[in-house]
Amino acid sequence: MWRLTRPFAIYFFLLLLLVPINTYAEEFKVEAGQSIQRAVDSSRNGDTILISPGLYKESVMINKEVSIKGEKGAIIDGGGRGNVIIVTASNIVIDGLTIQNSGSGQEDSGIHIKKADRNVIQNNILKNVQNGIYLANSNENKLLGNSITSNKSHFSKRGNGIHIFKGGGHFLKGNEIESVQDGIYFDFTSGIQVSENHVGESRYGMHFMFSDEILAERNHVEKNVTGFMVMDSAHIDFIQNKVTDHFHFRGYGILIYETKNVLVEGNEILRNSTGLSLEYGVNTSIKRNQIAANQVGLEFMGKNENNTFSENNFIGNVVQSKISGEDMRLDDGVKGNYWDDYSSFDLSGDGVGEEAYKAGSLYDRLLRKQPYWQFFFESPSIKLWTKAEALFPSFGAADVYDARPLVEPVTMFQETEQHSKDRLMPGLIGILFVVFSIFVIVKGRKL
């Protein structure tokens, strides 16, 4: 008997489950010419609002738990006044919209989220907005795959790509930010993960102020004034980011100022005015980074305490280090760093040079006091000076040295390992070429 009725019982049970969902979650469709705000007003928690392609000239206030999904070509235009979308409800979704023309007040934004948690903002295009997405006093929001640009004016007149003010626990991934003031601005926030975002052509790629516990991994910041600006913060981890092409004359790859407990690991810091700068940095750990082709590789200013550097490659920086301030050791006691201008030998064969590498030169110290002396860079007199200093190391300013300098660069990335295999072919061709040359020479003589 039960065998027969069981399927019916299950079916009935499933029906019971389905019925409430059907009545509670409805799907609205908004067509061009209609109002999105009206659809939001007449919807209930859990509803989905589909936006058809078209231009919607309005500002939208979302104050209940709805999902808003834009079809391709759905554009909301704020008309240059205030915020385009304001969110004050939690658990909402905004997906696939183009959002444009916010006002130009300091906090005017494409999407402004106030005291709202666990929202998902994804795959939207925000353009010609003062700030892109502004998160104030909110927690655990997800911003995924949005594309953000501000207006065409100078960066001092624009807002930030993503501004996070207080609150925390957010997750930001795969956002594409360009031409704003600061790409992502962390303002009194904590507990945030930022992965695989790209920021370019702005003032700062990411700006950390008074913030705590932030993990930034696999992001690419390029062609801004400064890549990562870290001030008065703590527990910031930078892992496997690319920080490239910051050539502004006062630009930096990474600038750490009055900040504690920073981890900088596995990053590529390439082609910046100054690669990495520490000023009043405490407890930072800087390891396995590629710091190459910068005008100044490493800069220390003021007092820096308890920092460890190990297994970094300093390669092809015009000035390897520029140092003023306190004495410091640049190795962790076992391993130091690879410096391509290190000129001593590894006699014991353990991969570590026998003599300490001394960073900074007297010229650096002079430059600090007389910046215009940069004019004499690479002039014979400065070269002579630097050479004399190398012979009499006691000349130098602060005593900053690497007691365990590596004689071979550290291999960091898989690609570099594969390169070494590819060298077999050119080698073979070279050998053949030499053999052929010898043959020609010998033959030629005989004739």
Place this chain on the structure above:
Amino acid sequence: MVKKLGVLLMMSVGVVSSCSNSAMEPEEINPEIDVCDVCNMGLAHEHYATEIVTADGEIYKFDDIGCMNEFLEMETSLQEESTAKKYVRDVDTGEWIELEKAYNAYHPEFWTPMANGVVSFKDKESAENYIKEQGMGEVLDYKALKKHDWSWER
């Protein structure tokens, strides 16, 4: 030859002396290149910027009044009026005002680039208006500002 050198010397003296700023006037902010002399941050929010102009014509720029205060604590010789003038800007108009003559609105929640919550105005009325608009804060004149406890805690 000697004459030519003499002329050259005169010219260079001329160039050098024309650079010095004897009136101790503030200088326009260029957000593209100017950075705060304390914290290295670019001066993007021009109306919050402050300046110290010394009698020797040296100009120091800061992103807000808190950083200037920090600088003055380090460089005690610049605290006297005769050696350096301190300038702040009216946040509405960007007009330069001497620190002594400015009225400041203060509340820890007021936004400034380094978040110390002090915003300057050219007269008491504008400062009071700002406080009314924001619905919080107090007016600090120069005397009160000297006693102000600078902090970033909110």
